[in-house]
Amino acid sequence: MSLDPPTHLASLQNNIRQRPIPWDGQVRAGTLTEEQLAKIKAVERVKRDARREIVEADLDGYRILFVSEEDKPSVLEMAGKRPEVVQYILVLLKDLLDAVPSLPKALFKNGDPYKHFLPLLAHSSNAEDPIPLLTSTVLTSLMASTRDESDATVHKALPHLFSYLSSLTKNADPGLQDIGVLEYSSLLYGSVSRKQFWAQRSETVAPLVQILMTACGVGNGESNASLWSGTATGVSKGLDGSLSGGVGLQLLYHVLLVLWQLSFEAEEVGDELNEEYDIVLLYTQLLRLSPKEKTTRLLVSTLNNLLRTNQTTLLPQAVLVRLPALLQNLSTRQLTDPDLQEELTALREMLDDYTKTKTTFDEYVAEVISGHLRWSPPHRSTVFWAENARKIIDHENGAVLRKLAEIMAKPWDNDKAVLAIACNDVGALVKEVPEKRGTLEKLGLKTRVMQLMGEADENVRWESLRALGGWLKYSFENNDK
Numbered sequence: 001m002s003l004d005p006p007t008h009l010a011s012l013q014n015n016i017r018q019r020p021i022p023w024d025g026q027v028r029a030g031t032l033t034e035e036q037l038a039k040i041k042a043v044e045r046v047k048r049d050a051r052r053e054i055v056e057a058d059l060d061g062y063r064i065l066f067v068s069e070e071d072k073p074s075v076l077e078m079a080g081k082r083p084e085v086v087q088y089i090l091v092l093l094k095d096l097l098d099a100v101p102s103l104p105k106a107l108f109k110n111g112d113p114y115k116h117f118l119p120l121l122a123h124s125s126n127a128e129d130p131i132p133l134l135t136s137t138v139l140t141s142l143m144a145s146t147r148d149e150s151d152a153t154v155h156k157a158l159p160h161l162f163s164y165l166s167s168l169t170k171n172a173d174p175g176l177q178d179i180g181v182l183e184y185s186s187l188l189y190g191s192v193s194r195k196q197f198w199a200q201r202s203e204t205v206a207p208l209v210q211i212l213m214t215a216c217g218v219g220n221g222e223s224n225a226s227l228w229s230g231t232a233t234g235v236s237k238g239l240d241g242s243l244s245g246g247v248g249l250q251l252l253y254h255v256l257l258v259l260w261q262l263s264f265e266a267e268e269v270g271d272e273l274n275e276e277y278d279i280v281l282l283y284t285q286l287l288r289l290s291p292k293e294k295t296t297r298l299l300v301s302t303l304n305n306l307l308r309t310n311q312t313t314l315l316p317q318a319v320l321v322r323l324p325a326l327l328q329n330l331s332t333r334q335l336t337d338p339d340l341q342e343e344l345t346a347l348r349e350m351l352d353d354y355t356k357t358k359t360t361f362d363e364y365v366a367e368v369i370s371g372h373l374r375w376s377p378p379h380r381s382t383v384f385w386a387e388n389a390r391k392i393i394d395h396e397n398g399a400v401l402r403k404l405a406e407i408m409a410k411p412w413d414n415d416k417a418v419l420a421i422a423c424n425d426v427g428a429l430v431k432e433v434p435e436k437r438g439t440l441e442k443l444g445l446k447t448r449v450m451q452l453m454g455e456a457d458e459n460v461r462w463e464s465l466r467a468l469g470g471w472l473k474y475s476f477e478n479n480d481k
Contacts, residue, residue, distance in 0.1 A: 006182065008175035009137065012130055016091045021084060031082050036075045039065050044092060052100045059106040066093055067113040076116045083131060086120070090134035097141040104145040112152040113142065121164045127171055136164055136183060144186040149193075158187070158196050166203040169211070174251055181208070181254040188261040197262060198269050201276075205262070208255050209277045215247040216285050249291060256286075256298040263305035270310035278372075279306065280317040287326055296330070297340040304347050315354045316366030320376075324351045361388050365395060368403050373421040380424075389432035393439065405443040408452075416457040423449055423460065427467030437471060446471060 023037050032040075039061060043051045055062050066089075068074035079085040097104055107113040120135040139161050143153055161183075168180030184204070188194050197204050259279075262269065273279045283299050290296040303323070307314050318324070327348045335341050364378045378384040392400050404422060412418045426445050430437055440446060449471075452464035 006175055006178045008173075009133070009179050012133070013091050013094070016087050016130070016134075017095075019084065019088065021088055026079075026082070026085060031079045031085055032075050033078070036065055036078070040075075040089075040092065043096065048099045051096065055096055055100045056102055059102060060109075062096070062103060063106045063109060067107050067110075067116065069110065074116050076120075087130055087134060090120075090131070090138055094134070094138050094141055097138065097145060101145070104142050107142065108146065108148060108150070111150070112156070114139070114152060114157040118157060118160050121160055127167075127173070127176060132164060133168075133176075133179070136161060136168075136179075140183040140186050143193075144189055147189050149190065154192055154196060158193060159200060161187070162197060162200050162204055166200075166207060169204075169207040174246075174248055177211070178248075178251050178254060181251065181258055184258045185254065185261065188258065191265060194262055194265050195268070198265065205259075205273075205277070208258060209279075209282070211247060211251065211255050212282055212286060215252055216282065216289065249295070253292075253295055253298070256295055256302070260298045260302045260305075263302045266305045266309040270306045271313050273306070274310075274314055274317060275371075280314055280323070281321045284318070284321045284323045284326060287323075287330070293335060293337045293340055297337055297343065300340060300343045300347055304343050304350075307347070307350060311350075311354070315351065316358075316362065317370055318351060319355060319358065319363060320367050320370060324348070324355060327351065360384060361391060364388070364392070365400055368400050368407070371403070371407060372415075373407065373418045373425075375417070375421060379421055379428075385428040385432050389429050390436075393429060393433055393436050398439070398443075401440065401443055401445075405445055405448070408445065408448045416455070416460050419452055419455065420457070420459040420463040423452060423463035423467045427463070427470050430467065430470035434470075 023032075023041070026032055027034055027037055039058070042054050046054070063069070064072050065075055068077060075089055076086060079089065117135055117139055121132050121139075123129060123131040123135070139157060142148075143158065143161075165180040165183050168176045169184075171177055171180075184197070188197060262273075280303070283303055287296065287299045287303075290299055303318070307318060327344065331344060331348065335344070360378055363376070364384070367373060367376060367378075373379075378388075404425065407418065408422045408426075410418075426440065426449055429440065437446075446468075449464050449467045452460050453468065455461055455464070
């Protein structure tokens with residue numbers, strides 16, 4: 001699982017390098033100057049070491065060649081109407097940025113080197129146009145090699161670049177997806193860039209999560225109900241080395257790498273990452289399916305980062321999705337990666353310490369607070385409700401009831417079982433603590449139960465009828481008295 005340039009990109013760059021350009025004719029046409037041509041020719045057909053010596057001997061000259069200065073326009077400005085020249089210059093610049101360590105910082109001499117690059121990201125909306133793609137590689141190399149955190153980079157160039165890369169990750173072509181994901185990885189070099197990445201999460205994080213959902217067998221546009229119900233499909237054993245949904249192992253690894261980098265901001269993003277994307281559930285399912293130790297290590301390490309810094313909110317989630325049992329099973333395998341073994345031990349110990357002090361009541365509360373219900377043991381246990389119904393109603397001034405009402409208010413079109421479970425729980429509360437019916441009614445729970453009697457789903461209708469039966473029973477008894 002190397003981080004070498006994807007085949008698609010390497011092939012494109014090689015083709016452009018080998019493409020003959022009639023440079024003398026371009027000079028005569030005013031596409032570039034004699035001086036610019038001399039600088040290009042000095043470095044275009046020489047070895048890497050010689051290239052570095054030439055550029056380092058004339059850093060100012062090559063800076064001006066690519067980013068301009070006062071009355072000296074850059075070659076990109078002059079060649080703007082000649083796409084074949086622009087493509088060649090972008091490939092050449094990327095090669096020079098990689099070969100000459102001093103060049104990237106030199107381009108920042110006047111503060112903002114992005115003036116002539118950012119418009120190229122919007123050169124065309126056609127995914128086949130190489131200019132935006134090649135521009136993204138230049139900008140990524142420039143930012144990553146300098147680790148620049150100036151205002152010009154963070155607040156001007158980086159948001160535009162993230163937006164462009166998000167279009168690649170949403171493309172149907174796995175090759176373009178992989179380019180976008182790898183460039184993300186190069187850009188998440190520090191806290192500032194990671195926070196900007198998170199600030200644009202609807203563009204950046206959401207498509208990556210969808211790739212992971214696809215790998216778990218949950219199609220685009222579907223909810224994660226299949227993950228909660230445990231019906232997600234497993235690893236495909238096809239010859240293409242893909243997971244379910246056709247996600248290649250290399251793309252999977254690179255997506256996990258990016259989200260692992262983001263997890264170093266877990267204190268700031270962890271709760272919302274789980275609330276918006278069910279990341280603990282998703283990673284637990286991916287851990288079940290993980291085909292390689294390298295992907296398993298990234299999954300375990302990311303969970304470690306998230307759970308360690310958000311223990312109050314995320315450890316209950318981890319127990320709810322049965323992560324401890326999965327880790328126990330994983331620890332029995334013959335793992336060869338010492339880093340994975342260390343991360344796995346740390347994660348298991350953290351969860352063991354947490355579960356030692358937690359009760360079934362704590363697990364139930366965690367499930368409700370998660371916003372998603374499943375048929376876990378407490379729901380059908382008469383003993384559980386007899387012992388805990390009043391405690392549930394009183395917990396944190398009715399916080400659990402309010403969350404239950406919030407869950408029931410949603411339609412749950414892709415997972416009607418949630419509504420059936422919620423009706424079951426409301427019925428159990430009415431049965432065990434009938435004097436609190438008024439409290440439940442004020443939250444709209446009785447009204448919602450009555451509405452659900454008209455649901456198309458048979459299980460929802462049945463559970464809503466049972467719940468309403470409890471209300472009617474106590475109403476009749478009071479009338480008799």
